[in-house]
Amino acid sequence: MKWVYIEEIGAYPDQDVEVRGWVYNKRSSGKVRFILVRDGTGILQTTIFGTDESHPLFKKFDALTQETSLIVRGRVREDKRAPGGVELSLQDIEILQVAQDYPITPKEHSTPFLMEHRHLWLRSRKQHAVLQVRAEVIKAIRDFFDGRGFRLMDTPILTPSACEGTTTLFETQYFDQKAYLSQSGQLYNEATAMAFGKVYCFGPTFRAEKSKTRRHLIEFWMVEPEVAFALLEDTIELGEDLILFILERVLTRRKSDLEELERDAAPLEQVKKPFLRLTYEEALPKLQEKGSTIQWGDDFGAPEETIISDIYPSPVCITHFPAKIKAFYMQPDPERPDLALAVDFLASEGYGELIGGSQRIHDLDILEQRIKENNLPREAYQWYLDLRKYGTVPHSGFGLGVERTVAWISKIKHIRETIPFPRLLYRIYP
RNA sequence: UCCUCGGUAGCUCAAUUGGCAGAGCGGUUGGCUGUUAACCAAUAGGUUGCAGGUUCGAGUCCUGCCCGAGGAGCCA
Numbered sequence: 001m002k003w004v005y006i007e008e009i010g011a012y013p014d015q016d017v018e019v020r021g022w023v024y025n026k027r028s029s030g031k032v033r034f035i036l037v038r039d040g041t042g043i044l045q046t047t048i049f050g051t052d053e054s055h056p057l058f059k060k061f062d063a064l065t066q067e068t069s070l071i072v073r074g075r076v077r078e079d080k081r082a083p084g085g086v087e088l089s090l091q092d093i094e095i096l097q098v099a100q101d102y103p104i105t106p107k108e109h110s111t112p113f114l115m116e117h118r119h120l121w122l123r124s125r126k127q128h129a130v131l132q133v134r135a136e137v138i139k140a141i142r143d144f145f146d147g148r149g150f151r152l153m154d155t156p157i158l159t160p161s162a163c164e165g166t167t168t169l170f171e172t173q174y175f176d177q178k179a180y181l182s183q184s185g186q187l188y189n190e191a192t193a194m195a196f197g198k199v200y201c202f203g204p205t206f207r208a209e210k211s212k213t214r215r216h217l218i219e220f221w222m223v224e225p226e227v228a229f230a231l232l233e234d235t236i237e238l239g240e241d242l243i244l245f246i247l248e249r250v251l252t253r254r255k256s257d258l259e260e261l262e263r264d265a266a267p268l269e270q271v272k273k274p275f276l277r278l279t280y281e282e283a284l285p286k287l288q289e290k291g292s293t294i295q296w297g298d299d300f301g302a303p304e305e306t307i308i309s310d311i312y313p314s315p316v317c318i319t320h321f322p323a324k325i326k327a328f329y330m331q332p333d334p335e336r337p338d339l340a341l342a343v344d345f346l347a348s349e350g351y352g353e354l355i356g357g358s359q360r361i362h363d364l365d366i367l368e369q370r371i372k373e374n375n376l377p378r379e380a381y382q383w384y385l386d387l388r389k390y391g392t393v394p395h396s397g398f399g400l401g402v403e404r405t406v407a408w409i410s411k412i413k414h415i416r417e418t419i420p421f422p423r424l425l426y427r428i429y430p
Numbered sequence: 431u432c433c434u435c436g437g438u439a440g441c442u443c444a445a446u447u448g449g450c451a452g453a454g455c456g457g458u459u460g461g462c463u464g465u466u467a468a469c470c471a472a473u474a475g476g477u478u479g480c481a482g483g484u485u486c487g488a489g490u491c492c493u494g495c496c497c498g499a500g501g502a503g504c505c506a
Contacts, residue, residue, distance in 0.1 A: 106467040401506030
């Protein structure tokens, strides 16, 4: 008998097939018994009908518990009463293992309990849907860059020094010296961009920040494109195109998962180019008008991001931040050296910063001065300075956080549900 | 790190002024000829996070500790 997956079972009407999976739930009503079977691609209702209690499958039905692994065989039947319109009329049940006391029931559970059982929670419908969206977002990101002639450059995870400062780095032993887990591939990407023109890196990054909010993970995934000769405006357009490409993919390919998540697609369908752009100085009065106490020179906090996302329904690009609140490598505005040619993409609906990017300093003297001002060890940046000595060009890039993007698209409250095994401030199990 | 809140059955929660620790789900047993987190009936299930204190009496009040959640700062 042919083994088929539930997502494609509609292609086998009135045929005998085999489904391998787990018991999601079971019900009975007198002489009709139902087993909901899930196989990783969907959930299927299977039926046993009999007028006689001695029916050979009834005894097996009675033994089934939630998450029991089994192989079922039967005939595919269309029936309007079945969820999904298709069900399997059973001829045989082969039990692989009867699961005892599965802890996650179809009723409510608290977050701490579910996080403790994350390895099992992944089997639940909603978690399944979010991670389907995540996989689609990652696939879209790769297709977007690969399709535009970008080369994938894997940057190292073990690094000898800080990218943006040492306080938020995980330290580890590297034989007889210290090493740090990467918090960005950007500096290395600037080198590969000078070799390949358009590059991107995509991998996990690690930040030892004691952040305890719904928007932060200790370990998260980031895609970082870097383009030689690109200016700030070019990188903003690239970011817009990337976000629109991801949205279009998820909206067409994962519609059923968004429905499972009860995500209203309308706000996502309305996102259009160009995104609204505001300079930092244009944003300040709007924020103050709405009650923010922000002053020139302050960075945006959570309240400011919330105000911005409440005013505008689509992502908003904030540009030209005060240089002193931004990273050392960001290019100063030639007309206003106190401002950095940087951009933050703030997601609508309060999901915060999806993208942070900038034009990078390409002038050797300015970069050396910035390294000095920030008390960074010059020796560690020798190779980085070389990029400005041997054929320097203006260049720009950004980083997009995968989990925040998935959280925004899925409208999931907490970012921890957008990655299979989240690393959080006080949780590293399971 | 700081602020706020919480910890009672396997799970989600209740318990009046300090006065016999209780319900739903899940489990078990039985019933129901199409269920949709099915439903109905019965039943088992407790060191109230830990340590100490006040009291005739503490789940409840006090002190300390442990664990967790929400938020802030920082960021993607």
